[in-house]
Amino acid sequence: MTKLSDQLEGEARTLIVNDIKKMNELADSSDKNSSEEASVELMLIAFSRMSDEVNALIEARTHEMEVARDEARDASDQKTKFFANMSHELRTPLNAILGYGEMLYEDCEDLGYDDLLPDLKKITSAGSHLLSLINNILDLSKIEAGKMELFVTGFEIENMIETIKDVSAPLALKNNNEFKINLDDAIGSMSQDETKLRQCLTNFLSNAFKFTKDGTVTLDVEVESKGDLEFINFSVTDTGAGMSPEGVAKVFEEYTQAERSTSANYGGTGLGLPISKRFAEMMGGRR
Template structure:
């Protein structure tokens, strides 16, 4: 037998070795866990940096696109504002110089031209001011009970000459029991006039139809006010920026037809404010249908706020339904805008 002292020493040595083994194993496990955690944190950091880089790139691209759009808008607006303003100044100077030699009929004709140019200028300025108010959340709604059939007759009487200007037939159809809705009649009227004016502008020797029907969406009562034309229709590229503020289809749209590029953006913002949205159906070369969907009972309390500022995603403009069919990839010449 081993002496007691050697036995004790052997036991102590065994325990020490076991303790050291346990210590190094624990240390190795801790180092492994730390390594895995650090690797995971590094992976998460890399992913976060990648996401941040992608977000920054996307934000930069959007900012550059917005800057280009607004620069083009300002260039277009400077031209659009100068044209009627120069007409007003020119006809006024002519009247001042020649009034004594002009007949009352000639004076009345020039005054009519001055009035027309002034109204056009006012319309351009109103578009900019209206959009600015919506962006700032300061646009108010004047909600009333609106008789839809009466509204349709009023719109028809106002816009018929514009729609028929290029040899178009103007058809108006309203269901007998279309009834009433709660909305801002001025803004509904403005939306329809804008859509009908666009339809007449981009249609030649065709047909423009204004239709009102009562329908149901998500279990609720809605009014569908549609403007259908047999004009040029939309391409895929044009559709993507249809409701973007300060943007039109392409440079030719502004050159050929004028405008601020805010018309459809305002239409959609007004419709959102009243609790609805706009649907679009288009076939390139065969026309388009813009349908304004409005809740019959009126807008929800937060509708005005949801239509302001950055709350509206114009890159995916149609919240209810968008029906596009047989639309080629090639960009067409014109666009509703």
């Protein structure tokens, strides 16, 4: 399709150049009146021809764009189907491994086989991490395909924060960090997709705990009033080393780590924060 529009563009240029040459020849002729009349007529023909060529070129370019759009849409749909099938094929046996691992851990704990507990814990931890990565990839593919939906319900914010606190507490202990939560006294309930909001906050907190050692990670939840509307501001801060300006610029890029050494030293796929950003935008959030 590109060849067609390129051919039309080349033909249009050739015709325009020829018309200009003819007008110049007429302008140089001895019969001034006849040459002016002929020039006007030739200009009208030239402009009409230019209009036809431009319209044909626009139609060709538009068709190319439509074909490219359809191809991209088909590719995106195929990618989404692939990720959905892949995640199902991987999650089914992985859930079985996790289930049996947890059962073995409980049985060994009851029977006093304490020497086996650390290895069993590693199995379940590694499985849970892998399951989280699979879910992140599937979430991102759904977002890109425009198939991720919000399930808005009413819930108590304080209850959600308590759940996040329980999940995040072990992460804080891992690097000997203090976890602080500052909750506005006016906090009540809100209507939003609680699961996605909780995932956003958990991703940010997990990231903060990972890159902070012997420090403090703080979650602030405040009410902001604007006229008749009330907004809930969630913010996560930490006392970690921070990032370079270059790292900050690409921290929300998919499959990208803010610093080159991050993946080697800390692990991760670079999906947690980009997904959190996408979820926040879907829910009408802002930075």
